[in-house]
Amino acid sequence: MANANEAKAGSIWAFIFSLTLAAASYLSSGFFVHTYCENRPVMVVLAIAGVGTIYLALRSWPLGTLRKIGAILAVVFCLLEVTLNVWFFVWATRVCAAQKRLLLR
16 A cells, blocks of 8 residues: 555656646547558557556545545546547557458459
């Protein structure tokens, strides 16, 4: 079990990292529209990083009210980020498969 200082630092870093991942995922999904077949692994890596951040936020659960709100927001941002990345991966896989079928005709 983490002590109070570790929980405080962990929740702050989890919040900062979750915001960074959410921004990177949002921007990446927009930038990768024309190269989505090649950039699917990047989105998977971002999703895995989001799951790791969720684990970090839940493992170092803070005691203070503001820190709890930050940890909850970190988990929410990461869940949204993971959902966006998984959706992008599934969508890009379907589109890439359809393009390959058209090319192989």
